[in-house]
Amino acid sequence: MSDESSIKVALLGFGTVGSGVYEVIESRQNQLRHLVGHPIEVVAVLVDDISKERKMGSHVFVTDDFQEILALPDLDVVVEAIVGVEPAYTYLSHAIDQGLHVVTANKELFAHKGFELQKRAKDQGVELKFEATVAGGVPIIGALTKLLQVNQVLKIEAILNGTSNYILTKMREEQISLEKALTEAQALGYAEANPTNDIEGYDALYKIMILTELLTGRKVNQNYVRCAGISTISTDDINQANLRHERIKHVGVIEISGEKVFSEVSLLTVSESHKLYSVEGVDNAVLVTGDLIGELVFQGPGAGKYPTASVMVEDLVDIYNPVSKSIKLVTKK
Ligand SMILES: NC(=O)c1ccc[n+]([C@@H]2O[C@H](COP(=O)([O-])OP(=O)(O)OC[C@H]3O[C@@H](n4cnc5c(N)ncnc54)[C@H](OP(=O)(O)O)[C@@H]3O)[C@@H](O)[C@H]2O)c1
Numbered sequence: 001m002s003d004e005s006s007i008k009v010a011l012l013g014f015g016t017v018g019s020g021v022y023e024v025i026e027s028r029q030n031q032l033r034h035l036v037g038h039p040i041e042v043v044a045v046l047v048d049d050i051s052k053e054r055k056m057g058s059h060v061f062v063t064d065d066f067q068e069i070l071a072l073p074d075l076d077v078v079v080e081a082i083v084g085v086e087p088a089y090t091y092l093s094h095a096i097d098q099g100l101h102v103v104t105a106n107k108e109l110f111a112h113k114g115f116e117l118q119k120r121a122k123d124q125g126v127e128l129k130f131e132a133t134v135a136g137g138v139p140i141i142g143a144l145t146k147l148l149q150v151n152q153v154l155k156i157e158a159i160l161n162g163t164s165n166y167i168l169t170k171m172r173e174e175q176i177s178l179e180k181a182l183t184e185a186q187a188l189g190y191a192e193a194n195p196t197n198d199i200e201g202y203d204a205l206y207k208i209m210i211l212t213e214l215l216t217g218r219k220v221n222q223n224y225v226r227c228a229g230i231s232t233i234s235t236d237d238i239n240q241a242n243l244r245h246e247r248i249k250h251v252g253v254i255e256i257s258g259e260k261v262f263s264e265v266s267l268l269t270v271s272e273s274h275k276l277y278s279v280e281g282v283d284n285a286v287l288v289t290g291d292l293i294g295e296l297v298f299q300g301p302g303a304g305k306y307p308t309a310s311v312m313v314e315d316l317v318d319i320y321n322p323v324s325k326s327i328k329l330v331t332k333k
Contacts, residue, residue: 005038005039006038006039006040006041007036007038007039007040007041007076007077007316007320008041008043008072008074008075008076008077009025009040009041009042009043009075009076009077009078009079009316010042010043010044010045010046010069010072010075010077010078010079011042011044011045011046011079011081012045012046012066012069012078012079012080012081012082012088012091013046013047013080013081013082013083014045014047014054014056015081015082016304016305016308017081017105017132017305017308017309017312018045018079018081018082019054019055019056019305020305020306020308020309021042021079021081021309021312021313022042022045022056023309024306024309024310024313025040025042025313025316026042026057028313032313032317035317035320035321036317036320036321037320037321038320040316042056042060043059043060043061043072043075044060044061044062044063044068044069044072044075045060045061045062045063046063046064046065046066046069046082046091047062047063047064048064048082049064050062050063050064066087066091066094070094070095070098075100076100076101077100077101077102077103077316077319078091078092078095078100078101078102078103079102079103079104079312079316080092080102080103080104080105080106080109081104081105081106081132081312082106083106083108084106084108084109085108085109085112085113088104088106088109089109089112089113089116089117092104092109092117093117093120096117096120096121096124096126096128097120097124099124099125099126100126101126101127101128101129101319102117102121102126102127102128102129103129103130103132103312103315103316103319104128104129104130104132104133105130105132105133105308105312106133107133107134107203107206107207107210108206110130110133110206110210111133111205111206111207111209111210111220111222112206112209112222114130114133114210114213115213115219127318127319129312129315129316129318129319130210130315131311131312131314131315132308132311132312132315133206133207133210134160134207134210134211135158135160135207135284135286135298135300135302136162136284136300136301136302136303136304136307136308136311137300137301137302137303137304137306137307137308137310137311138284138285138286138298138299138300138301138302139298139311139314140211140286140298141210141214142318143288143296143298144211144214144215144288145214147288147290147293147296148214148215150292151290151291151292151293152256152290152291153215153254153256153288153289153290153291154255154256154257154289154290154291155253155254155255155256155287155288155289156211156215156252156253156254156286156287156288156289157251157252157253157268157276157286157287158207158208158211158251158252158253158284158285158286158287159249159250159251159252159276159279159283159284159285159286159302160203160204160207160208160252160284160286160302161198161201161203161204161207161250161284161302162190162281162282162283162284162301162302162303163185163190163191163195163198163199163203163282164198164199164201164204164229164230164250165249165250165279165280165281165282165283165284166181166185166190166281166282167181167182167185167191167199167230168181168230168233168238168247168248168249168250169280169281170184170185171233171235171238172235172238172239172242172247175235175239176235177234177235178230178231178233178234182195182199190282190303198229199229199230199231200227200229200231201227201228201229201230201250201265202227202229204227204250204252204265205222205225205227205252205265207252208225208252208253208254208263208264208265209222209225209263211252211254212225212254212261212263215254215256215261216256216261218261220263224263225263225264225265226264226265226266227264227265227266228264228265228266228267229250229265230250230267233248233267241269244271245271245272246269246270246271246272247269247270247277248267248268248269249267249268249269249270249276249277249279250265250266250267250268251265251266251267251268251270251276252264252265253265253266253268275287275295275297279299282301282302282303283299283300283301283302284299284300284301284302284303285297285298285299285300286298286299
């Protein structure tokens with residue numbers, strides 16, 4: 001940290017997630033200071049349109065020029081919550097090269113460039129945290145990282161897109177069409193105005209790519225991961241499954257056997273005994289099979305302002321207060 005008095009943070013993006021991170025940092029000041037030993041201060045925010053009204057303190061520097069963020073004196077961390085691979089990749093590469101720690105929520109960026117960014121961060125000796133890129137508020141990256149220290153993860157089956165899960169749930173419960181369920185999801189703010197990433201499965205695909213890279217340590221090529229969305233599903237299909245006491249779920253799968261790795265996003269018909277059968281609405285769930293631990297289920301809010309902001313601020317705390325690094329071995333005399 002450059003300045004003993006406070007940890008200085010720049011937020012890239014001040015939409016749903018970025019504004020959530022700002023509010024959590026502001027409202028949990030005492031708790032954060034206690035955890036990391038210093039105040040955490042948001043000193044600057046990068047946005048696309050500087051003319052928009054924003055709810056933030058007048059001391060925060062707001063700009064649409066990333067070079068002005070890089071030029072700030074004593075900056076410590078960049079917290080990124082903008083959308084898409086570029087310009088985010090260029091921004092984070094420059095931030096890392098300048099010795100800044102990075103926390104990101106940007107799954108599309110991380111699916112395509114996470115491998116390169118992690119190598120860059122390692123070379124520069126800075127931290128790069130990405131918990132919020134998969135399953136929003138469910139801390140699956142941290143849990144898997146810990147499990148992998150001793151276990152081999154053999155399989156993951158996961159509901160990673162709250163919007164598609166919500167639509168499938170509503171189609172079954174209310175006997176409505178996919179289009180009507182999608183309109184409801186949009187009205188409730190669960191689906192974007194352009195829902196392609198959710199409906200065609202790309203959002204889940206990005207998350208499966210990130211998890212596959214985490215498990216294998218190898219870069220994943222998007223072209224080698226089959227991806228199906230929910231756009232072909234009808235209420236008839238759902239009712240047929242229901243008659244057999246089964247449900248159709250939109251599931252990302254990773255299977256690892258020795259050097260062989262299989263990843264895909266597809267529609268899976270699950271029976272009542274399957275752990276994903278009862279995961280409904282906007283929830284995400286990740287079912288992990290480890291060779292020693294057996295089966296674990298992680299379930300919770302896969303998106304949303306505060307769940308996502310919560311894991312990002314936890315990432316920020318981990319940079320300065322990593323529990324693992326604070327455990328010292330006792331040397332016998
Ligand atoms: N929403 C969730 O629940 C959630 C959960 C997990 C991960 N994520 C990820 O988090 C990221 C942000 O999501 P969000 O829902 O917060 O999006 P959002 O509400 O659309 O906000 C995006 C923010 O980024 C800014 N921005 C966009 N392009 C920019 C550019 N080229 N330069 C500078 N600023 C730019 C926008 O500026 P203006 O305000 O000026 O338009 C806005 O403040 C995405 O990558 C998303 O995949 C979201």
